[in-house]
Amino acid sequence: MIEVYGMSSPNVQKVILMLEETGLPYTFTFVNVFTGEQFAPPFQALNPNTKVPVIVDSDGPGGKAFTLFESGAILMYLAEKAGRFWPADMRARHIVSQWLMVQMGGLGPMSGQYVHFMKFAPPGNDYGRSRYGTEVNRLFGVLEQRLGESTWIGGNEYGIADMAFWPWVRNPILAVPMDKHPTIARWNEAIAARPAAQRMQKWLDTVPRADFAKLQAENPDALDRYFGRGKFSKV
Template sequence: MTQPIDLYYWPTPNGWKISIMLEETETPYNVIPVDITAGDQFHSEFLTISPNNKMPAIVDPDGPDGQPMSLFESGAILIYLGEKTGHFLPSNPRERYLVTQWLMFQMGGVGPMLGQAHHFRQYAPEQIPYAIDRYTNEATRLYRVLNKQLGETEYVAGDYSIADIAIFPWILPYERQGQNLADYPHLQRWFDTINARPAVQRGLAILPDRRVSQNMDDRARENLFGTRQMEQR
């Protein structure tokens, strides 16, 4: 019998990527909360799994060689789960590279840039107009790239794949990024289609009351954005 995967998780866009993938592939898993506002990400036990002190991470007791396998970085986890389950990651090389390039687009652009838009629009202790404009404009540019692509394909790389699963959670809080989906009709169509998938809704429904609030206290702010991130470990 398949042993469940341990998912180290908190309800953020990166965490949702993996909970959605696990739900989509009907892979058994246990949720191990990593409260990033309380500093759980700095615990030594977690750092042995995720040395960059970021969640999500997984431990698969049945790795490729039959031995336990731990992984951090959500993009790597999506590739691993795609290969393990045989779903949402094509075996055909051409199709696989198309999916991989859009996954890298999310990892290198959508996540970091929209994350900065979130930070300077919602969480920064002071309003910095240059930073707000810089990252809101970059969010707009990335939305336009996606909208153009989705005017030509049903999903970002053709068929539904780990690329869609990676990008969707970052579009979910579009208003926080200064965006209006009505401005991007093809992206809106894609968004509504994915949002209606039962597995996606199940993946989003894990620890829904634990989402990070912009009204966080000083301790949470220190754990997320302060000097605790800079400490040597």
């Protein structure tokens, strides 16, 4: 059994999508990162980087429990465990890994910063909004080009690179202009039509969402701690 620790965010959605695609049995434990549950010692023992997702596979390599964090590493592990969604051929496999890294090191973090500057930064942060927005839009251009040349992001077959990108691309806050990106739109719809993606959406509908106004009223420190600002700033 695989225990997934997480919340509703795209990085967690990737892992649930992969579990639904592979049919590997899993359970889900909600971690409320906005109230600081990721800093509690039992969670830090699972991930010293204090972020979700984390998985604990009770039947890991060698039949022993195995803990893993970082969504990209988790996708590769699950692909290897299931023997699916990551080609065996060395060339094809590393092309998938290459695109997976574009998501992990590019679109994911850049989108995260863009959403922060659009939704949470105080007024007067046009520079940050413009910088991250420009990079996100550039990356959508790269994706549009890739999907014009290849059916799936990693190559001829649907796999972990697609699963890593999809939850970010369909993020309503980023609102990718699909009319300007017809090949992304084609790919987005193809994944949305998959039964596993629909089961992932059903799971997502059950996960608690943050009510930021309520959170701020109940605990004025919570968002500052989450965003590392005010008295929580380390610079």
